[in-house]
Structures are given as C-alpha cells and as structure tokens.
Amino acid sequence: APGAQEFVPDAARDLDTLKAAAPGCRGCELYEPATQVVFGRGDAHARVVFVGEQPGDVEDRQGLPFVGPAGRLLREAVDAAGIDPSSVYITNAVKHFRFQLRGSRRIHQTPDQVHITACRPWLVAEFALLRPEIVVVLGATAAKALLGPSFRVTKERGTLMPWPASAQHPEDFPVAECRALATIHPSAVLRADNRDVAFDGLVDDLKVVAGALA
C-alpha cells in the first residue's frame, strides 16, 4: 500500500481543502469495502483536538466522526468535564471503517499498524493546520499513531504531558508546542464491566484538560 501521502494536497490552506481530497484516498485497502471516508470535524481554531481510532458502523454510514454510541458517550464525558464542546475538533487515526462481514452484520475490526501508518499523513496535515494546544489521545490505536509503539495508555493515562521525544518526527507539525493527554477510548467505557466507574475515569482525565484550558 502506498500510504495516504500522495493523496494529501500539498500546502493545503484550510481543513475544507483537506476534507475535499480525502474521498480520493487510496492509501490503503480500507477505502474499498467502506461506504465513505470519515474526516475530522469541528472548530478550525480548536485549542483541543480529540483523536479516536476509526469510524464505526454509524459513522461510516453518516460520514461523520463520533456520531454513534461511542460519540454520545464522549459528548457526555466532555460535558461532564466542563469542556466547551463547540470549541473542539474531533478526528480519527484511521479514516475508513475496517470491518468483517458476518452475514449482513459488519463487525468492527481494529486497524493494524499498516493502516495506522498509511493514514497518518491525514492526521499530520490536520494538525499542521489546527496547531492545537492539547491533543486528547483516545485509546491504543490513537496512541500508536501519535505517541509511539511503546506508549501504554492504561499506565500513562490522565497526565497532561509534553509530546514524548520518542514520538516526534521531523515531518510533523511542531509538536514541541503541544501537549498530549491519553485516556481510555469511549468504546472501552461502553464495554467495561463497571461502566459508571469507567465513565468517571474518563471524565476525571478530561477534567485535567478542562483545567489546563481555564
């Protein structure tokens, strides 16, 4: 697979230009079975950017990130933490839905490292325009895309940290200006044995972000 780089417009001046080019991406094989690409959305001047894994079934059909059950839970958590939802941008590490067909059901499949690597140029291009102060890394896939393979979300979640030096790439936006906070993915909250405890944990982590913005 060639990766997304050749499909990302050079020196795009705004997010709409990027978004308009994304349906043409053939950077990996995931575009083919998916309904459509799901690009990031939100405030172009957001101080905080949320990065999830990949669109789910509902997102694939609607063409918008985090509009299904995980999205509802994330909005509740953002609200409970006291972050203004109109001043964030939300996107995914991988921009096509990866699934397996079981009969007529489409079962979510976690993206592999090859998909994460292939799709990363879109994320880098979004960040280059957004230049966020804080990136909220939701779960292991986003952590692999952004914080490197040795980062462990369960161990290092909830801390607002300078961008790890090991995860800086020269082609990236100047991450030295940006801090990251990793936390549990909202889908993991939905799957948790004790949903309330998991939800409160997510909210506690997001309160750290709210505090830094205040």
Ligand code: URA
């Ligand atoms: N899970 C994600 O990681 N992203 C979405 O957009 C929806 C569910």
Ligand code: SF4
């Ligand atoms: Fe391109 Fe990413 Fe879709 Fe693969 S998942 S085709 S790299 S947009």
